[in-house]
Amino acid sequence: MIRFCDVVFSLLGIVVLSPLFLLLYIAIRLESRGGGFYKQLRVGRNGKEFLLYKFRSMRTGADKQGLITIGNDARITRIGRFIRKYKLDELPQLFNVLKGDMSLVGPRPEVRKYVDLYTPGQRQILSIRPGITDYASILYVDENRLLGEANDPDSVYIEQIMPAKIEHNMRYLHHHSVKEYFKIIFLTLWRIIAP
Numbered sequence: 001m002i003r004f005c006d007v008v009f010s011l012l013g014i015v016v017l018s019p020l021f022l023l024l025y026i027a028i029r030l031e032s033r034g035g036g037f038y039k040q041l042r043v044g045r046n047g048k049e050f051l052l053y054k055f056r057s058m059r060t061g062a063d064k065q066g067l068i069t070i071g072n073d074a075r076i077t078r079i080g081r082f083i084r085k086y087k088l089d090e091l092p093q094l095f096n097v098l099k100g101d102m103s104l105v106g107p108r109p110e111v112r113k114y115v116d117l118y119t120p121g122q123r124q125i126l127s128i129r130p131g132i133t134d135y136a137s138i139l140y141v142d143e144n145r146l147l148g149e150a151n152d153p154d155s156v157y158i159e160q161i162m163p164a165k166i167e168h169n170m171r172y173l174h175h176h177s178v179k180e181y182f183k184i185i186f187l188t189l190w191r192i193i194a195p
Contacts, residue, residue, distance in 0.1 A: 106131025
């Protein structure tokens with residue numbers, strides 16, 4: 001049932017939001033050199049890698065300076081700040097959902113560097129499709145600010161934030177249901193639109 005909802009909602013989202021996709025793509029291309037989309041290898045279900053799509057919110061080649069985005073990161077473009085604030089940079093992941101790489105709801109997929117640090121228990125979250133949103137995304141909406149205040153952002157992410165996020169992901173893993181799926185979607189939308 002969840003996969004059926006994913007296909008229907010992602011297809012509907014792509015069709016309805018296609019004018020917004022076009023506007024954002026043009027705005028990104030006009031502001032800075034490079035493509036409108038950003039692709040990155042992430043680890044998905046059963047440890048299989050896939051290309052995750054986003055609207056590009058940083059200057060081209062910014063990921064070579066580090067994987068973690070912190071505070072008022074100078075690599076982020078003006079349009080990038082706007083689309084990140086309202087999570088619009090994540091919209092192209094609707095194509096990932098349609099393809100079956102992702103679900104609308106599930107643990108956010110990590111890069112291999114961080115997945116390799118998972119304990120055997122934490123690797124359980126790889127048994128379900130990763131998602132666009134989850135409890136951790138809702139609770140850590142200000143993650144960039146937290147990392148921006150840290151002396152060593154990478155260590156803080158690995159030692160504090162990542163384990164806490166995985167703990168929240170386990171909650172969904174153990175209560176994986178249609179009811180929980182819709183609850184997380186509602187909470188995510190509320191978090192984005194609420195002041």
